[in-house]
Amino acid sequence: MGGIAGIIRFDGQAIDVADATKLANRLAHRGKVTSRTIDQGILLNFGGDIEVSQASSSPVYTTADADIFAGPSTQSFVQTYRDNGPAFLDQVNGDFAAVVWDTTQQMLICGRDPLGVKPLYYVHQAGRFFAFASEIKALLALAEVVVTPNEHKFSEYLTWIADYVPYSAETFYEGIYSVLPGHSVQITADQLQIRPYWTINLSRFSGLNGTDAYASVFNDYFTTAIDRRIKGKIGVGAHLSGGLDSSSVSCVAQSLLTKQSQPALHTFTIDTQQPSADESEYVRAVLAQHPMQQHTVRPVADVLESVLTINRLFDRPEHFIIPSSFHLSVSLEAQQLGCDIILTGHDGDSVVTHSFDFLDELFDAQDWEALLLACRQFISPSERNLSYVSPNWSSLPDRAKLEKYIVYFLGTKLKKQLQTRPIGDVWQTLRTQKKAFNLSTTALVAHVYKRVMDKLAHRRLISNALSVDFKKRISPGLGQTTKELTTSLETSLNKPVRQILNTTNVICNEQLNHIGAHYGHQYSFPFFDRNVLEIGLATPLAVGFDNGRGRGLIRHGLKDVLPAAITSRLTKANFVEYGNLSAQQLYKATFDHFSTPGHPIWGIIDRTVFTKIVDVVFNPRIPVVKKTRYNWLLSRIIYLSLWLSSLRNDANESGSIR
Secondary structure, eight states: OOOEEEEEEESSOOOOOOHHHHHHHHHHGOEEEEEEEEETTTHHHHHHHHEEOOTSSEEEEEEEEEEEESOOOOGGGHHHHHHHHHGGGGGGGGEEEEEEEEETTTTEEEEEOOTTOOOOEEEETTTTTEESSSHHHHHHHHHOOOBBBOHHHHHTTTTTOOOOOBBBBOOSSEEEEEEOOTEEEEEEEEEEEEEOOOOOGGGTTTTTOOOHHHHHHHHHHHHHHHHHHHHEEEEHHHHHHHHHHHHHHHHHHHHHHHHHTTTEEEEEEEEEOOOGGGHHOOOOOOOHHOOOOEEEEOOOSSSSHHHHHHHHHHSOOOOOOSTTHHHHHHHHHHHHOOEEEOOOOOOOGGGGGOOOTHHHHHHHHHHHHHHEEEEEEESSSSSOOOTOOTTGGGSSSSSHHHHHHHHHHHHHHHHHTOOOOOOHHHHHHHHHHHHHOOOOHHHHHHHHHHHHHHHHHEEEEEEEEHHHHHHHHHHOOOOOOOOOHHHHHHHHHHHHHGGTTSSSHHHHHHHHHHHHHHOOEEOOOGGHHHHHHHHHHHHHHHHHHHGGTTTTHHHTTTTTTTTTHHHOOOOOOHHHHHHHHHHHHHHHHHHHOSTTTTTTGGTBOOOOHHHHHHHHHTTOOOOOOOOOOHHHHHHHHHHHHHHHHHHHHHHHHHBBBB
């Protein structure tokens, strides 16, 4: 837990006592408040202290919500700032939201960690004041803040995009912004500047060579990351799904607790009662090797109530396709058990990747012999079901599988080449590959036909249900995002940074932070530790590819702590069926609520398109695997409608929302 807030005035007016009181009250659940009045404002810290330099003539003040795992401690932010200036943020390996007030410069500097684990929001009225807080609800309470929904955000929120979306500084409220992860915001009376600070140093791994060397460094960094997170904690909990990421976190944490003679880890497993999502076999394998205190919980039964709770806690609509009844049920159980931290392996596969890009690397090098071997290794495991290549994949003979996969892979690559190279060159490349891989003309023609039919089918897919009037009225938002930072890092490193820093990851981090603060514990993400992240990016694709298994860094690095059933696992649980049931349940529970003609959602959504989405979600003849985007679209529309209703109710009570 923990949090920060404050107000700096640039117009010479005194801080409104009522505003300071509202800031303190709205964030009281984050810890005991400490406040300090400074020359132009007030700083608050919840659960911690406000630091001030000893130089009385030109003091520097810092308030921070910080969990530091290497580098300066929370008590040395001021000195680190004095030594490094605004670049001090890049010196820290930790989860933090930090604010510095430099009296001499009359400048406020706000920053948060590169993956946005610690949230930080602000409102700025140029020449008048700047206010910041760990939760938006504290800013909404200020007398000079007019609460207005940000319709630009609706378009982004309601449009299905099968790609990594940059994290935006815009929130669901006009005039209230989020500090971008890996960035600082520098404010004076005259201007506000947003600057990226995050750098990634991979050169320190240049001396490593071979799988064992990379795996050993990963083991050290990952173990240290977890050790520093659980140090001093009274009750340690962890998500345990049975997947490679959660099992890695749980097994390493339990090993450390055992060595330290600490109470056993509390592990939390979600039981959706859906066979397709059942991972109990792997959970049992983990528990057989490590004596943990296992708790199997079910999602909160009332899915509607869970969505309303998230909307209230998070000050925005729920983010996930499957409502966070998952996380609420875990947090409720953890609260009763007295856990003060919950470790999660969330999106570890964006840091320690499958490295299937190794195939692309071989293609670009035109190493056809090595590419053929890698493709054969990739498809060889019997449990790898590539139904996206062929719907009857599991029944195909080995030779047919290999040919179909190679044609699929080459077709994807050649399609991209057609966008930048003459068709004659691409045709010659295809002829060379046809010979090198011994491909039949029949297989190539069949693939082309399938791609054409898939493209025609894709045109009929719905990407959003936004009405024509709404699209005309609302132009795309042009605000600050993380895109420039991720593009710059990817260009300099030639590494996929956007799969780590993106909207989905950051919103998950923020949302869990809010949930944890409400229920009295901290959520922590060991895979997002700076050292772990950098060794993951530095690892050669050939090491990660691991002869077709993928994620070699974990399989080799943690082979002595993970059960064999986990290190050999290639499958993942499928939550599509549960997501479909949740979407149906949510629709039935809310239909009467938002179906009335006067509901504000119908100023945004086209009813005809919405009806088509509902029909797909409830159609038993359509395979569940084809419903993912429609479950997503339906759930998002309902989430937003519930959020808009809550704003309307608040307006009726206070009259302050327009």
